[in-house]
Amino acid sequence: MRATITSFNRLTAAICINALSTAVGCAQPSTIPKADKPHYAFAPTPSWQDEFNYTGKPDPAKWSYDLGDRGWGNNELENYTDKIENAKVEHGNLVITAIKEPSGKQQYSSTRLVSKGKGDFTYGKFEIRAKLPKGRGTWPAIWMLASGNEYGNKGWPDNGEIDIMEHVGFDQDRLHGNIHTKAFNHAIKTNKGNNVVVKGLSEDFHVYTCEWTPEAITILVDGNAYFTFKKEAAYQWPEWPFDKPFHLILNIAVGGNWGGQKGVDDSIFPQKMEVDYVRVYPLVTK
Template sequence: MISRVIPFIIAVTLALVAGALPTAAQDWQLVWSEEFDVDGLVDESKWSYDVGGGGWGNEELQYYTERRSENVRVEDGHLVIEAISEPFGGRDYTSGRIVTRGKGDWLYGRMEVRAMLPPGLGTWPAIWMLSTDSDYGVGYWPDTGEIDIMEAVGHDPGRTHSSVHTQALNSLNGSNPSNSIAVPDSYTEFHVYVLEWTPTRVTTFVDGEVNLVYERNGATWQRWPFDRPFHLLLNLAVGGTWGGLQGVNPDDFPTKLVVDYVRVYEDAAGPPDVSFTNVSGPVQLEPGAEFSIEAVATDPVSDIESITIYQGDAPLAAALDASTTAVVEDVHPGCYDVRAVAVDSDGWTGTSDVIPVTVGASCGQAPYLMRAHRIPGRIEAEHYDLGGPGVAFTDLSGNNTGGGFREAEAVDIGPSLDVGSGYRIQDVTLREWVEYTAHVEQGGLYRLIGRVTALQDGSFSVSVNGEELPDPFTYT
């Protein structure tokens, strides 16, 4: 089938900086905290233990224990995670790894941890976050993402690191974005390690100084899986693929990661409010009429950067402003859902209520974007008709394996990988088809051109009003 290109560019920009960022308009309010003010084992209403050896693929030397105060305890107002040189569970060291998974899960926010790091050759402490229940990719790392607020290794004393891992950018292929900052007394003094995570940016700090900045810039989940809830992890590993690069000195153990507090804040300002000014409920129109709708966005704290009115997943109108109007002439019979989405300067996205628009007496097959495609002109492959399976399309996979556009429908649409980006219909098999409603402006002889990418030669057919054209499209 045809793979088409529209001017919709997906990109990601990475900035690695040490310094200060402009002050944002977030209104951080405390929503969760652990002050470690009761001696004993950790509070299991907030924390769980990850238990086992090997470090889940990191080739670590320790065994993470459960409810063992020698390794994880609260004493004198601090959390202590202690790594000990001792045989246990088939390993030569013991240590602890505690997580908030299922007890503290957040989508965006400010995560703040005050900690003193452990000295010793072979140590690998970490303050980090993993996705709790992501549906991206294969459903586990690296597809689901990782944010390392702080990592340190004993063979590089006095330096702390921050990084992110995604399906496209990760340590397995050596491409994960990372940065480090000198903290010479991190083993003798407490320092504050912070993550500020918004819909468009991941930023880490040490004592208020920026370490890592990773920007979304419109990236898809392969580079930005950070729009799902994540949880916190605190652990002290021994050895491993990074911590053990220069060996492990047993004489440096026992050693401790000490945490003063963990605090989580959320942005009270929240997303912008989006509404329609001239429509408040379902709209009924006659075929051929004009449809006009105005959307406006407000935000008490941040500036509105853009607003877009959508029918389905495709824009009807957009503006780099707080308001915009969509006008569709000669609307085609059918049923359509219209909504508006606004983005503020902090990256928060607000969405209006959905406005149902009915044109004519009933629903059924209808053109995407409410109006028949004009001929002469260009038809984007992903803008096949509304109406569902057996009416507007047949796709044998049963679901959209491309995951790029119109994800609730079965046609396999993914991002185009060539110049110009956009979308394409992919994973095409025999007996699959899509339909488009088109209006030919005037009679005449027309030339049809299809844009196709394929690994081998092939062909596809085109039908007009139920009659197949005599010659198929071939591609080589």
Template sequence: MRPLALLLIFSLNVYAACQQKEGTTPAPAVSTPTPPTSPKEYTFSDTPTWQDEFEYSGKPDPAKWGYELGGSGWGNNELQNYTNNLENAQVKDGHLVITARKETSGNRQFSSARLLTKGKGDFLYGKIEVKAKLPTGVGTWPAIWMLASDSNYGTQYWPDNGEIDIMEHVGFDQNNVHANIHTKAFNHSIGTNKGNNIIVPTASTEFHVYSCEWKPDYMAFAVDGKEYFRFERNSGYNWTQWPFDRKQFLLLNIAVGGNWGGQKGVDENIFPQSMIVDYVRVYELVEKK
């Protein structure tokens, strides 16, 4: 290359460098913006994808229900021993009947049953409906609730992995039905649990449908279709506030006494007491079309 050409190229490069130092920046590359994604909308399947209508007799269907057993107090100083005896959990006349009894059972003076669907019905989102008639009497503590199928978060199974209480009722506060959620950040042991309650005047004399609509961004709890508590997933939440993006299983039980159920003592003259369940239905979460 000739010296004159080399000199010309050198001069142009020096000019460009000087312009850069003086604050002139090159124009940014042009890119096509990505259109915003509309948030997905969800509903639930028209028919249940898991259910038990209890149209049989004998022990609860072993393909759908297992038992938790023992009289350890279950972390709440409860007074019952959970068994798999027919006298404590029986299907008859189209209903599941869970019965708490005043009798020596294991190391306890009360017996009852705690059924669960773990490994047989584990759910991520959906609408859960349980039609039930509740026991009555001071000292009873029936519950329809859910726990995590696996330990995915934190160092403790509970409360780190969450609990969903679809229905709780304590006999000393008759007809006052509660729904709650528990997580590492929100739980009763530190006084931060989230929940609400509703008066159901015929909770122990008539059947009512207790339900939870569980979606990726909220849970809505209702009695007979009337919503009374909603827990929404805040955009800033992490797993300590919302661990509810993993599977949970369903539990049905009657506890006796305990930290909450036994606050006003236990009336031993009321037993046996039963929670009668007409059906359990789970509707799958589906994306709206």
């Protein structure tokens, strides 16, 4: 009887050891770090920001002006100026104002602020809280262009464009997010983007966000993503030029190929885009 029990115990032990070895062998791959795909996140605090907690012209350490009345490639009707009447900071907000008045060769004035050379970024989370103008003929935008010209024909669209927010006043409740590249742009009808209906764009502040990593660009409003453009394995610079520094642009255009599709209502002016803050959170790799 004792011999039988001993043999049974030995057999049981052998089975258990074999099962344990098999289990450990099967589990081993999970102990090996997964191949080199990084996990991307964004730092909890901004590395660059403007809270507009001052008074007067926009901070010259952070913002410059694109100036001119040349139509800006879209047959726009405004002259962009650096006048305080078109861009000023007051009551905690940046206020960009489009005015119906003779200005340069045009009949409207406005402002186009740029962070180029003072805020240039490769990847990150870009967050802007703003209230938009209203009315037929207005075309406000919060967007990004490449700070250098390293690809293709050294200009647009080869070096890329990221539209965090575009709005045209003739379609009041619709918000647009887009990207433009050599391969994907509206001029050749291959544009990548989306739009979403949001009520109260001109009555309330909303948060416009772009999350940009080496793998994807996602556009959000009030924390809700409505457009994502992913980098595919086969993409080269004509599809994905988004691996170089870009800068921010804030402006109100008047009229133009898109904003002026249904004309301009002169009775609405002046019109304002108010910006509560601009915050840029750097990309971190985990």
